[in-house]
Amino acid sequence: MILILRKIMTTIIAESRGRGLYYTVIMNLSHLGGILRAYVNKLIYFKNIKSTVFSLQANSKIEAFSKHAKIHIGKFVFIRKNTSIRVDHYGELHIDDKVFINDNCNINCAHKISIGKYTKIAPNVCINDHDHNFRNSIEGHLLKGEVLIGQNVWIGSNVVILRDTVIGDNAVIAAGSVVKGNVPANTVFLNKREKSYIQYA
Template sequence: MNLSQVIGYLRGGINKLIYARNIRSSIFALQANSRIEIFSRHAKVVIGKFVFIRKNASIRVDFTGELHIEDKVFINDNCNINCVNKIFIGEHTKIAPNVSINDHDHNYKGETDQHLIKGEVIIGRNVWIGSNVVILRDTYIGDNAVIAAGSVVKGHVPASTLFLNKRERSFIPYAAANQ
């Protein structure tokens, strides 16, 4: 174990002390510039054993949000997890850099009095999530699934499948402004 790992485990312990009433955890690492922010005394965070959170990750939990991260989950650099209702990440899941996970949308249409439209994100065990993936509310990802880099995920992803958004190159001609 090198010095940065030891510092990561110390930072994890400090966050556990800061949010003692909100975080229930075993040993976890939180590397440089990563942070856990809990904005409500009703929010809950459960972090399993040997969870490793790399640099510049942002984990935010508000309202009555419940974030569960099971044992041996790896969260890479620059990931964002925003929880106001429920997010569950199963054991042995690997999350690549720049992934965003949100269990809510902003109610920009104003169809209800609520500021946010809440949902859930459930990620199974042994899931591999590629770089630059966005996972939206009301998403269920089954065990052993692989989410291809750059995908936007909403809905149900069956277990033991590869999910990818197909992108086709298209060119749309337009008239130049100076003709």
């Protein structure tokens, strides 16, 4: 406990030198509010969420809509503002230690999503492990798969990750990409975009 307090004080002093004491205090109060918000969500879904210390910033929410839904959140996960995490049916969401999720992200889990340690997710990213089954409603309205994201992955802004996707360790997903399938470790993935114009009048 003493070592943790010492590390906190060292960090606050170092931050104060760069940011100024006032802004360091404001920032850390925001972090404290995020930790309290995370504990409130954990209390609401105490049967579904297993976690240690994590932060859930303003207007972000975690929802579990089934008694079978499982949510595992590792140490020091930081989830910024306006992010929605929803786990339904028999879904299992695993977010490993020190993952950073930026503003306005959506994670929808109905089967299995796993995010490895130290992964960083930029704003406006959508991760879905299911699609709507618009062709054959008899088999159920959802087509479910898995999304497995490795360790130390960087996911750029406005990326959409679809079901049946595996992203290897240390991969970089370029901003605006739509990802489905396998992305090898230690690679940069990007969708090539080409402009096209179709005359309509």
